[in-house]
Amino acid sequence: MKDESGMGCVCGLKTLGVGSFGEGGAGAGRLFRVEPGHAAPFVLEQATLLLGCAQQLTLHASIEQDGASSWAAHFLVGMAKALVEDLAHGMPGCQT
Numbered sequence: 001m002k003d004e005s006g007m008g009c010v011c012g013l014k015t016l017g018v019g020s021f022g023e024g025g026a027g028a029g030r031l032f033r034v035e036p037g038h039a040a041p042f043v044l045e046q047a048t049l050l051l052g053c054a055q056q057l058t059l060h061a062s063i064e065q066d067g068a069s070s071w072a073a074h075f076l077v078g079m080a081k082a083l084v085e086d087l088a089h090g091m092p093g094c095q096t
Contacts (some may be wrong), residue, residue, distance in 0.1 A: 012089065013040035021078035032058025032079075034086040043083050050080040 017036030025033050036040035054076040077085075 010040035010044070010091070013087055013090050014038060015040075015083070015086045016090050017081035017086070018089050019084075020092055021082040032082070034082050040087050043087055047080040047083040050076045050083075054080070083086070 014023035015034050015036050015038040017034055020032060021033035022031030054073040057069045057073035057076070060066060061073065
């Protein structure tokens with residue numbers, strides 16, 4: 001079943017708990033992982049909010065030469081990426 005965007009319906013899709021971000025020390029793996037069971041529309045909304053914040057931080061960082069804002073944006077983008085990757089793992093027919 002396709003929705004109007006042509007991307008497919010994600011209404012019943014939930015996180016699996018496989019998305020992660022944040023490099024761990026000494027090869028210990030990732031620091032953070034997405035929790036399983038969250039509905040796709042909510043997850044995509046949260047990813048959008050994180051990316052919006054990161055966009056504002058990168059603008060601030062570029063104007064003010066603020067390294068802390070650059071790192072904050074880097075981590076927010078990592079969180080959003082983990083959310084989207086987690087959903088992608090659960091999509092039928094998608095290669096992840």
